[in-house]
Amino acid sequence: MTAVADPALADAGLALADATPGSVFAASVLQTGFFAGLAEFLRPSNLAGVLVNGLAKSALFVMIAAGLSLIFGLLGVLNFAHGSLTMIGAYLGGLVMVVLVGGATGAWARLGYFLVALVVVFAALAVLGLVVEVGLIRQLYDSPPIYQILLTFGVTLVLEELVRIVVSFYGLQPISDWQEALGTKPAFLARQTTLGPVTVRGLALFEILLGALTVVGIWLFLTRTRYGLFIRAGSEDDEMAAALGIDVRRVFTVVFALGSALAGIAGALLMWDPVWGASVPLAAETLLPAFVVVIIGGLGTFRGTVVGAVIVGMADAVTTWWFVNVVTWTWLPEVTVFLILVGMLVVRPQGLYGVEEVGGH
Amino acid sequence: MTLLELDGIETYYGESHILEGVSLSVGEGEVVALVGRNGVGKTTTLRSILQLTPPREGSITYRDEQLVGLETHEVADRGVGWIPEDRRIFSQLTVAENIRVAVPDRAAVDAALSLAYDTFPILEERQGQDAGTLSGGQQQMLALARGLVGDNDLLLVDEPSEGLAPQIVADVGEALAEAARDTTLLLVEQNLPLALDLADRFYVLDNGRVVDDGDAEEVSADSDRLRRYLSA
Amino acid sequence: MSRHQVRVLVVLALAAYPALYHLLTQSPVGVEAETLLPRMDTMVALLYFGLFAVSFDFISGYTGYLSFGHAAFYGTGAYFVVLVANGKIPLVPSGTPFMITLLCAGLVAALLAVGIGLVSFRLSGVYFAMITLGFAQVLYVFVRGLEWISSNPRDGASVSGSTHPEGFEVGVPFVDGLNLAIGPLSGDTVTLLGHTLGTNAVSFYLVGAVVLACYLAMQRIIHSPFGQVMVAIRDNEERAEAIGYDTFRYKMGAFVTSGFFAGVAGGLFAGFRRSVTPENTFYFLVTGDALLASIIGGFGTLAGPIFGHFFDESIREFLSPAGQGGGLLPYLQTRLSEGVLSAEVGGLTVEGFIEAALNGHASLYVGIVFVLFVLYVPNGLVGAARDRLGGPVTEKLPDRLWDR
Numbered sequence: 001m002t003a004v005a006d007p008a009l010a011d012a013g014l015a016l017a018d019a020t021p022g023s024v025f026a027a028s029v030l031q032t033g034f035f036a037g038l039a040e041f042l043r044p045s046n047l048a049g050v051l052v053n054g055l056a057k058s059a060l061f062v063m064i065a066a067g068l069s070l071i072f073g074l075l076g077v078l079n080f081a082h083g084s085l086t087m088i089g090a091y092l093g094g095l096v097m098v099v100l101v102g103g104a105t106g107a108w109a110r111l112g113y114f115l116v117a118l119v120v121v122f123a124a125l126a127v128l129g130l131v132v133e134v135g136l137i138r139q140l141y142d143s144p145p146i147y148q149i150l151l152t153f154g155v156t157l158v159l160e161e162l163v164r165i166v167v168s169f170y171g172l173q174p175i176s177d178w179q180e181a182l183g184t185k186p187a188f189l190a191r192q193t194t195l196g197p198v199t200v201r202g203l204a205l206f207e208i209l210l211g212a213l214t215v216v217g218i219w220l221f222l223t224r225t226r227y228g229l230f231i232r233a234g235s236e237d238d239e240m241a242a243a244l245g246i247d248v249r250r251v252f253t254v255v256f257a258l259g260s261a262l263a264g265i266a267g268a269l270l271m272w273d274p275v276w277g278a279s280v281p282l283a284a285e286t287l288l289p290a291f292v293v294v295i296i297g298g299l300g301t302f303r304g305t306v307v308g309a310v311i312v313g314m315a316d317a318v319t320t321w322w323f324v325n326v327v328t329w330t331w332l333p334e335v336t337v338f339l340i341l342v343g344m345l346v347v348r349p350q351g352l353y354g355v356e357e358v359g360g361h
Numbered sequence: 362m363t364l365l366e367l368d369g370i371e372t373y374y375g376e377s378h379i380l381e382g383v384s385l386s387v388g389e390g391e392v393v394a395l396v397g398r399n400g401v402g403k404t405t406t407l408r409s410i411l412q413l414t415p416p417r418e419g420s421i422t423y424r425d426e427q428l429v430g431l432e433t434h435e436v437a438d439r440g441v442g443w444i445p446e447d448r449r450i451f452s453q454l455t456v457a458e459n460i461r462v463a464v465p466d467r468a469a470v471d472a473a474l475s476l477a478y479d480t481f482p483i484l485e486e487r488q489g490q491d492a493g494t495l496s497g498g499q500q501q502m503l504a505l506a507r508g509l510v511g512d513n514d515l516l517l518v519d520e521p522s523e524g525l526a527p528q529i530v531a532d533v534g535e536a537l538a539e540a541a542r543d544t545t546l547l548l549v550e551q552n553l554p555l556a557l558d559l560a561d562r563f564y565v566l567d568n569g570r571v572v573d574d575g576d577a578e579e580v581s582a583d584s585d586r587l588r589r590y591l592s593a
Numbered sequence: 594m595s596r597h598q599v600r601v602l603v604v605l606a607l608a609a610y611p612a613l614y615h616l617l618t619q620s621p622v623g624v625e626a627e628t629l630l631p632r633m634d635t636m637v638a639l640l641y642f643g644l645f646a647v648s649f650d651f652i653s654g655y656t657g658y659l660s661f662g663h664a665a666f667y668g669t670g671a672y673f674v675v676l677v678a679n680g681k682i683p684l685v686p687s688g689t690p691f692m693i694t695l696l697c698a699g700l701v702a703a704l705l706a707v708g709i710g711l712v713s714f715r716l717s718g719v720y721f722a723m724i725t726l727g728f729a730q731v732l733y734v735f736v737r738g739l740e741w742i743s744s745n746p747r748d749g750a751s752v753s754g755s756t757h758p759e760g761f762e763v764g765v766p767f768v769d770g771l772n773l774a775i776g777p778l779s780g781d782t783v784t785l786l787g788h789t790l791g792t793n794a795v796s797f798y799l800v801g802a803v804v805l806a807c808y809l810a811m812q813r814i815i816h817s818p819f820g821q822v823m824v825a826i827r828d829n830e831e832r833a834e835a836i837g838y839d840t841f842r843y844k845m846g847a848f849v850t851s852g853f854f855a856g857v858a859g860g861l862f863a864g865f866r867r868s869v870t871p872e873n874t875f876y877f878l879v880t881g882d883a884l885l886a887s888i889i890g891g892f893g894t895l896a897g898p899i900f901g902h903f904f905d906e907s908i909r910e911f912l913s914p915a916g917q918g919g920g921l922l923p924y925l926q927t928r929l930s931e932g933v934l935s936a937e938v939g940g941l942t943v944e945g946f947i948e949a950a951l952n953g954h955a956s957l958y959v960g961i962v963f964v965l966f967v968l969y970v971p972n973g974l975v976g977a978a979r980d981r982l983g984g985p986v987t988e989k990l991p992d993r994l995w996d997r
Contacts, residue, residue: 078719139968146659150888151967153881157960165954226467233451233462240449243411244463244511245437284878288730295723331738338734341727342712349716 037326048198050321051314056204058313059211060273063266064286065293065305066218067259073235073300074255076145077137080152083287084159085260089125089267090278091163093117094181097271107186114268121264129260133253141252156283164280177277185272203273210269214262215306222302231255235300292341298354307352312337364389364515364545365410370419372402372409379405380416381569387515392546394560394577396553398591402569403549404446407517410547411443412436423515438465442513446520446549448504452493456484456503459492463507473510480536481506498529505536515545522552530555553591557581565590600896607801610636611794628924631903631910633793634777637800637865639899639906644804645858646886646898651811652851653884654893655820656844657827661722661880662709662729666852668874669705670698670859672736675750675869678757681741687756690766695803695860702856703849710848714841717830726877733875749870752863761864763799775799775865800861807854812895814850823847827893885959889966891973900974905959912955 040046068082096117101110132155140148167174189202222228234241234248242248266286270276276285293312297304319333344351365387372380380402387393395403408414410421412433421428428436437443451459457474464473478485481502487495492503501521508516521537522530534555537546541559550556557563557577565573567590580586611633618627631639649663673682677694680687685697713724736742743750760774760781773781773795780792790798814820822843825833834840863869873879882905883898890901911921970977 136964136968143971147967147971150884151964153884154960154964154967157956157963161954161957161960165957226461229454229458229462232454232458236451236453237449239413239433240443240445240451241462242433243413243437243443243445244507245434245465246462247432247434249432288877291723291726295720299719329738331734334734335731338727338731342724342731345716345720345724345727346712349720 034326037322040325041321045197046321048196049200050317052195052198052200052204052208053320054314054317055310056201056207056211056313057316058310059207059214060266060270060276061289061293061313062211062306062309063214063262063269065290065297065309066214066302067262067266068290069294069297069300069302069305070218070231070255070262071259072294073302074231074238075137075141075148075252077148077152078291078299079259080149080287081132081155081159082152082259082263082290083283083285084156084163085125085128085263086267086270086286087278087280087283088128088159088163089121089264090181090271090276090282091167091178091267092124092264093121093268094178094184094271094278096120097184098180101184107188110184110186113184114272117268118265121268122261125264126257126261129257130253132260133256137256138249138253141249160280160283167280174280177274177279178271179277181271181278182274189272207269207273214265218262218302227251227254289337292337295341295351296344298351301351301353304351304353312340315340362389363387364391364424365547366420366422367406367410368420368422370406370409370416370421372405372414372416374405374414379569380409382419383409383566383569383571384419385564385571385574387545387547390545391562392541392548392560394556394563395547395549395566396551396556396563396587396591397566401566403566404519406566407443407445407519407547407549410436410517411441437511440512440514442508442511442516444504444508444516444518444521446523448500450492450495450500450503450507452491454492455489456492456495457488459503459507460484460510463511465512469512477506477510480509480539481532498525498532501525501529501533502536505533505540509536509540509544513544515547516540518546518548518550520549520551522550522555534559553587563587603896604805608798611790611797615794628921629911631907633791633797635906635910637775637793637796638862639903640797640800640804641858641861641865642882642906643886643899643902644807644861645855646883646890646902647808647811647895648851648854648858649880649883650887650892650895650898651815651854652847654887654895655815655823655827656847657830658714658717658844658848659722660725660848660851661877662725662727663851663855663883664875664877664879665709665725665729665732666702666706666855667859667862667879668729668732668736668869668871669702670695670856671863671869671874672742672750672859673698673701673856674761674860674863675752675867676742678752678761679750680756690772691761691763691864692766694761695857695864698860699853699856702859703853706849706852707845710845710852714844714848726880729875729877729880733871733877736875737871747871749868749872749874751868761867763803763864773799776867777865779867796865800865803857803861807857808896808899811850811854815895819843819846885963887973888963889973891976891979894973894975894979897973897975904962904974908959908962909955912958 041050064086067085068079071077071079071082093114097110097113100113100116105113136151136155137148140151164174172178185203189206191202192199193202193205222232230241230246230251233244234246234251238248241251267278267282270282270286271278276282289312293308294300294305295308296311297306297308315336316333319336323329323332348354363386367383367385369382369384370380371378371382383402383406385393385395385406395406397403405414409416410423410428412428412431412435416429419429423436423439423441426439428439451462454462460474460477461470464470474488478488483499484503484506487499492500495503505521508518518537521533525533530552537548537559540546546559548556548559550559557580560577563574563577563580564571565587572590573586614630614633614636617630645663645667648666649660652658652660652663674691674694676682677685677689677697678687685694689697709725709728713721713728716724737747739746758779760776760779762772762774764772766772773783775792775796777792777796780796782792783790783795815823822833822838822840825836825838826840826843830840833843859874862874882902885905886898886902888901889904890899891897966973972980
């Protein structure tokens with residue numbers, strides 16, 4: 001995925017899955033067996049490090065999955081284009097940063113520009129979502145749900161190829177991460193920070209902060225605003241909501257635009273993270289975890305999505321630590337994530353907070 | 362004065378023909394009962410009025426305006442409320458939120474809440490609870506309250522007494538009688554005594570058609586007239 | 594024309610394709626023919642992947658259970674063939690006749706389907722699609738990391754030249770005279786009446802024969818009482834259950850059958866290409882391609898996905914990157930004059946524009962076609978044709994397919 005140049009890689013997690021055994025990290029492999037590994041894992045500084053990494057991953061997952069969850073909850077559309085929207089957000093955010101940031105730009109100015117990038121990405125992706133919903137998906141609300149899913153699958157193909165064309169046209173390699181965008185981070189985010197006994201990436205803390213803000217923001221929007229009330233009512237029973245005078249179709253459009261915008265700002269954040277980075281394959285890399293998170297939590301419940309993201313993020317961080325330090329199974333983190341999905345579907349198909357029968361039809 | 366007029370509506374679910382030319386009218390301030398066996402199209406008639414299942418043919422006029430072709434929320438905006446079968450409260454919203462969501466005017470929310478709590482004091486006690494945790498009777502009260510606070514001129518009420526304990530049926534009947542003072546009701550009800558007690562007039566539906574209609578009082582005296590349409 | 598006659602005609606047209614392709618590309622319109630017609634190796638790919646798409650339609654289109662992890666079976670069949678050839682599978686030595694390996698590949702995939710099905714059929718709708726996807730992704734990640742498979746499993750595995758240098762032979766096992774090898778390089782050529790059929794053309798007929806046999810088998814099942822129950826499950830599972838069918842067993846049977854044929858398709862792919870990667874076997878986008886083929890061709894029509902895949906592949910090859918033979922880009926580059934190519938429009942040369950818009954960007958146009966099909970031809974090519982001809986109208990995809 002990325003070059004090792006970025007110091008953040010040292011405990012960056014998933015990126016390590018791409019490093020072949022015997023590379024830079026071989027030195028840290030204990031290879032002394034399970035119990036020695038366990039003892040090492042349980043040392044407070046290691047546990048705390050895993051916890052912070054896990055929270056950072058959880059924050060990313062919740063940002064990736066929040067829009068997908070909102071859209072499924074209300075529209076019943078499993079949006080296959082969601083990953084592509086994240087990917088577009090990553091490139092767009094990167095573009096804003098690369099244009100605004102020069103070599104001499106200070107750390108706080110970079111952070112300020114990042115806020116600008118978030119606003120731009122949010123607005124642009126909301127418009128894109130609006131166009132997709134009004135132009136395409138709206139035509140199919142009366143068809144079987146599978147056709148809406150297929151439609152978004154087709155939209156993915158088109159969007160990804162369009163991005164590929166544009167990106168290659170400007171001389172970037174679409175399948176590798178956009179290094180220049182990665183380099184627009186403020187220096188303090190790229191460095192390791194010491195917090196008491198634990199050394200963590202600055203970026204991890206930033207991700208946790210942004211993820212927490214996103215969760216609180218969405219939660220306040222859903223529970224404290226009138227529009228949020230309409231969305232929750234419509235998610236449960238759209239017919240009843242319409243019969244109470246709510247223009248459900250318009251709420252659909254707003255939610256699709258909002259969900260797309262959330263996918264976009266998740267992308268803008270990933271653009272800074274060397275584990276992910278802006279690239280065309282980011283679409284598939286984010287879509288699958290987003291599905292897993294949303295299904296574990298229960299399709300369409302926001303609370304479930306948050307809890308699902310924490311479960312997946314923590315499991316990923318723990319297994320990544322084991323893979324880096326004890327075992328050489330490169331597949332451990334990814335397989336664990338999908339095994340959680342399979343296990344959850346077997347034990348509790350509706351997910352943690354899902355309701356078995358949604359709506360009183 | 363006629364508030365609502367259905368003229369020869371034909372409604373389908375997919376390919377099955379449910380309503381075969383239903384015509385009826387509801388006058389302003391009236392309570393009209395729509396009775397008949399299960400599956401003859403009573404609920405579909407209400408759904409047709411609301412444009413949830415729009416009729417393929419026929420016309421539905423409300424205050425001299427054609428409803429066919431409007432969206433459901435536009436019908437609701439014109440003052441048509443719905444208290445559906447199975448209640449259909451929003452189980453993951455709190456009791457108070459269920460009422461808030463039914464009030465079209467943001468400024469009227471507080472008045473609506475006190476109206477609902479005055480009518481059904483139990484709802485005030487439970488206002489912060491998720492509606493899904495209420496008992497069946499309380500859910501029905503919430504569904505009624507949601508219809509009452511919507512500032513509606515016409516309420517379509519579907520099986521309000523279904524599955525309720527007798528004491529609660531009485532409460533529900535009382536609330537509907539209260540509502541009928543300043544709201545027009547079109548009431549689908551299996552419980553004949555309750556229906557005829559509330560109603561001014563009635564229509565009997567059988568196999569997607571209106572087969573009988575008349576004044577509630579005359580039929581209360583002649584109980585056999587309805588029985589043959591209602592027994593299985 | 595009866596449907597039977599249509600089928601025979603399609604098979605005949607396919608059988609005539611190599612000759613037609615040969616004649617047309619040698620004719621005065623050779624350049625145009627090469628531009629428009631899929632190459633022979635594309636046609637072979639069309640057959641084995643078409644079989645995979647048909648097996649996907651067999652379960653998804655007929656029972657309504659979207660097998661979104663279907664690539665697992667395709668990948669299992671493909672890897673099995675390569676691993677057998679490399680002597681990695683106990684009890685099945687490297688020299689095993691390909692037809693037997695292929696059968697085993699199907700059986701192993703079917704066994705996997707039993708395992709996945711036992712767990713997954715407790716669910717339905719979106720959840721079924723997602724759990725099968727989950728299983729397939731677990732296998733994908735495993736296969737990418739398992740060093741037992743090859744020295745660099747991330748890049749897949751190839752048939753080793755030391756243990757299995759010869760091509761994979763299709764025919765009657767153990768009878769040398771009745772076998773011919775497949776593969777663009779390792780396959781056999783045949784000289785008949787003074788004409789030589791190239792390796793790709795020979796492979797086309799051999800793979801085609803296996804695919805045809807599999808297709809007919811699946812078609813038989815669909816038209817048998819068993820198939821009627823599958824459709825009954827799709828249309829209304831509760832009713833099928835109420836009539837007294839043990840729907841779980843029927844779903845399992847259909848899933849395992851489908852897995853078997855997907856495994857055979859994967860085995861054919863590996864036998865022809867001699868190398869496999871996780872990305873072109875187990876990855877979820879492989880299932881996505883089968884889905885694409887099914888929608889364009891017609892969901893629940895069995896034959897439709899083959900046509901759908903043909904359509905998809907033709908567009909992809911027509912718009913393939915330069916240097917891969919055939920297609921629109923080399924055609925324009927050779928046919929348009931230097932003056933036209935270097936003409937500038939708004940700072941962009943025509944050549945640059947053609948490059949940017951066409952070079953390897955078939956997915957864009959396939960995506961647009963796909964979206965248009967979903968919107969305007971939801972029954973697909975075959976479904977629409979049947980509707981038009983008044984033939985047996987394909988039942989509309991039931992709403993229950995994705996009920997939640």
